Amino acid sequence: MKRLAVLTSCLGLLVLVATAQPASAAGFKVVVNDGNPVVTLGKADIGKLFLKKDTRWETGSTVEPVDQVGDSAVREEFSKQIHNKAVGAVKSYWQRQIFSGRGTPPPELSSDGEVIAYVKSHPWAIGYVDAGAAVGQGVKVVKID
Numbered sequence: 395m396k397r398l399a400v401l402t403s404c405l406g407l408l409v410l411v412a413t414a415q416p417a418s419a420a421g422f423k424v425v426v427n428d429g430n431p432v433v434t435l436g437k438a439d440i441g442k443l444f445l446k447k448d449t450r451w452e453t454g455s456t457v458e459p460v461d462q463v464g465d466s467a468v469r470e471e472f473s474k475q476i477h478n479k480a481v482g483a484v485k486s487y488w489q490r491q492i493f494s495g496r497g498t499p500p501p502e503l504s505s506d507g508e509v510i511a512y513v514k515s516h517p518w519a520i521g522y523v524d525a526g527a528a529v530g531q532g533v534k535v536v537k538i539d
Contacts, residue, residue, distance in 0.1 A: 421471040422522045424536040425510065425529055429517050434537040441476045443520055445487065446497050451518060458519040459500040460512050468506070468524045 424440060426432055432451065435443075442448040444459045451457055462469040464481050473481045488499040503509050506523035513519040514532035529535060 420475055420538065421525050422468050422475070423525055423527070423529075424520065424522050424538060425513050425533050426520050426536055427513055427517045428532055428534045430520075430534075432536060434539055436539040437476055440520075440538065444476065444500060445484075446491075446500075455518045458516050460509055460519055460521040461500045461502045462506075462509060462522070463502045463504050466504075468522065472522050 424435065430451065431453065439448070443457050444461070446457075446459070449457055462472070464485060470481055473479055473484050477484055479487075485499075488497075491497040491499070501512075503512060503521075506527040509521040509523050510527070510529055510533050513521045514530075520536075523529070
């Protein structure tokens with residue numbers, strides 16, 4: 395009887411863990427300079443901006459995407475959620491672009507703070523930071539559709 399109670403409890407806990415939603419479903423937030431009029435972007439649009447398939451904002455200004463380093467957890471989550479690919483697959487995409495002379499990847503910065511500072515000092519930049527990062531003045535979070 396005791397084993398049945400333990401099994402039932404374990405099964406209940408497993409169901410709770412499997413259906414629980416993380417505090418931030420995305421694990422990251424997308425940021426732009428607060429002078430940028432953009433407020434909302436779709437995942438597909440964000441992906442195109444970071445792969446430089448779309449290179450201009452609606453204002454006509456050139457988009458300046460900035461990535462985090464390849465081994466960061468936030469980069470892994472961003473690549474998975476936005477590109478539906480692992481970081482390695484995105485890096486392979488950029489190697490093909492470089493080799494063919496069609497483009498260069500966004501600069502890679504090593505922390506949320508560096509990304510925020512970059513976006514703050516570049517009016518048309520777009521980046522991403524951990525969901526828990528404080529962005530401060532000069533930077534705003536973009537809503538993801």
